[in-house]
Amino acid sequence: MSPASEATARALGRIRTDVQSMHAYAVQDARGLLKLDAMENPYGLPPALQAALGERLGALALNRYPGPRSADLQRALAAYAGLPEGFGLMLGNGSDELISLLAMACDLPGAVVLAPEPGFVMYAMSARLQGLRFVGVPLTADFELDEAAMLAAIEREKPAIVYLAYPNNPTANLWDDAVIEKIVQTQGAQGGLVVIDEAYQPFAARSYIDRVARHGHVLLMRTLSKFGLAGVRLGYLMGPQALIAEVDKVRPPYNISVLNCECALFALEHAEVFAEQAARIRAERAGIVEALARLPGVRTWPSDANMILVRVPDAARTFEGMKARGVLIKNVSKMHPLLANCLRLTVGTVDENARMIAALEASL
Template identity: 80%
Template sequence: MHAYAVQDSTGLLKLDAMENPHRLPPALQAELGARLGALALNRYPGERVNDLRRALAAYAQMPEGFDLMLGNGSDELISLLAMACDVPGASILAPVPGFVMYAMSAQLQGLRFHGVPLTADFELDEAAMLAAIEAHRPAITYLAYPNNPTANLWDDAAIERIVTAVGRQGGLVVMDEAYQPFSSQSYIGRIARHGHVLLMRTLSKFGLAGVRIGYLMGPAALVAELDKVRPPYNISVLNAETALFALEHAEVFAAQARDLRAQRAVILDALAALPGVRAWRSDANMVLVRVPDAAKAFEGMKARKVLVKNVSKMHPLLANCLRLTVGTADENAQMLAALQASL
C-alpha cells in the first residue's frame, strides 16, 4: 500500500482535486469570523452538532423515518462503514475505476474488496455486477452517483436491479452523492423505497472542502447501529458552526454551483474541438479526458503552471486519461491553453 497522495500545488493553478474555486464574499468572511471567534472552544461539541444534523436533513429533504450521521468528511464515514460491517467473511464491492477510499477502507479493516470493471465507456457492467453480488454476497456495495473519476451517472434501471440484488443477499448499498451540487439527478427521491440503502454526501463539493463535513442518511434503525462505531465528538465546533453558517447562505453556494455547471459546458465544448482528444459527459465538477500521451500532457501542463490529475495509472480502463477540475472562467481558459500547448 501507499498513503493517499496529495500533489504539491505550490505556485501552480490547482485544478486537480475537484475543489470549489470560489471564496466567500468579504462581508460573509467577516460575519463568519465573528461567529467562530465567539465559540466556546474550551468545551466539547454539544447540541450545536445536532443543530447541524437537523439543518442538513432539511437541506437534503431527508425522508421521514430516516436519520443522519455526521463524519469528518465522507472519508471517515467510509471507514466507519467498513468497521461496522467487519464480520467474518464480509467483503466490500464497487465498480472500478472508482473512489480509491472504498478499496482502502476494506484493506485497512482487513476486509476483502471486489472491484468490478466498468465497460470501456465507463458504464456499469450490469451482468458482471450481478454475478459478483451473487458470488461474494458483499456486506457493502458502493455506487457513486456520479462516479469519480469518470464523472458520469449510470443507468437508473441497472442501478435498481443491482440494489434489489444486494438486498436479496442481505447487504447494504451506499449511494455516494459527493458531487450532488453539480449533478442533474439525485437518488434522494428513491431512497425510501429500500430498507438497505444509505445515501452519503459531503459539503466538500458544496464549497467547504476545508471544513471536512460528510453526512450519511438512512433508515433510523440502521443509522443507529452504524452510529455505535462513530468516535465521540468527531465533528469540531468550528466545523459545525461553519457548516451551519454556509447552509444559512445556501443561495451563495447554489450560485457558485450554477457558475461551475456553466463553465463545465464551456470546457466540454472546447475539448470537443481539440484533435486527438476525447472527453466524457460529466455530471460533476470535473471532466475526464483521454489524450494521446497522458504523462506528456500532464508534465507539459505542469510546466505551464497548471496542475491537473493524471489518472492514467489508476486502472487500465483509464489509459492516457487526465481528470480536469472545473474552475473559474479565467482558470479554465488557462487550463485549456496549457492542455492544447502540451498535446
C-alpha cells in the same frame, strides 16, 4: 545502527505488513500552481460573509467539547437534503471517515466490500485497512456499469456493502438508473447494504434522495466538500434510522469540531450563495466541453460533476507539460487499465479554465 534506530526497527515489526506494503494517499504539492486537480469549488465566500463567519467562529467556546450544535447541524442537513420522515442522519469528518466507519461496523468474518472500478479509491483502501476483502468490478469501456458482471459478483461474493458513486469519480458520469435499481434489488435480496455516494450532487442532473425511501437497505452519503467547504471536512450519511443508529455506535464521540459544525451551519444558512456558485460551475463545465471538442486527439465523456475526464495521446507528457505551464491537474492514467492515457480536469473559474485549456492545447 544506533540504539534509537534499532528500537524503531523493532517497533516497525508491530505494524501490519500489509499496511507497510501500501502506498499512502498522495496529495499533490500545488504551491505556485493553478490547482485544478482535486475537484474543489474555486469560489470563496464574499467579503461580507467572511467577516460574519469570522465573528461567529471567534465567539465559539473552543475550551469546551462539541455539544448540542451538532444536533442542530443534523436537523439543518436533513432539511437541506429533503430527508424522508423517519430516516436518520449521522455526521462524519468528511466522507472518508464515514467510509471507514462503515467498514468497521460491517467487519464480520469474511465480509466483502464491492464497487465498480475505476472508482473512488477510499472504498478499497478503507475496506483493506479494516481487514475486509475488496472486490472491484470493471466498468465497460465507456465507463458504464457492467450489469451482468455486477449482478454476478453480488451473487457470488455476497458483499456486506456495495458502493455506487452517483456520479462516479474519476469518470464524472451518472450511471443508468434501471441498472442501479437491479443492483440495489439484488444486493437487498442477499441481505447486504448499498451505499449511494453523492459527493458531486450539487453538479448533477439527478439525485437518489427521492428513491432512498423505497429500500430499507440503502444508505445515501453526501459531503459539503464539493458544496464549497472542502477545508471544513464535513460528510453526512442518511438512511433508515435502525441502520444509522448501529453505524453511529462506532463513530468517535467528538468527531466533528465546533469549528466544522459552525462553518457548516453558517454555509447552510447562506445556501443560495453556494447554489449560485454551483450554477456557475455547471455553466463553465459546458464551456470546457465545447473547447475540448475542438482539440484534435482529445476524447471526453459526459460529466455530471465538477470534473471532466479526457483521454489524450500521451497522458504523462501532457500532464508534465501542463504542470510546466503552471497548471496542476490529475493524471489518472495509472489508476486502472480502463483509464489508459486519461487525465481528470477540475472545473475552475472563467479565467482558470481558459488557462487550463491553453495549457492543455500547448502540451498535447
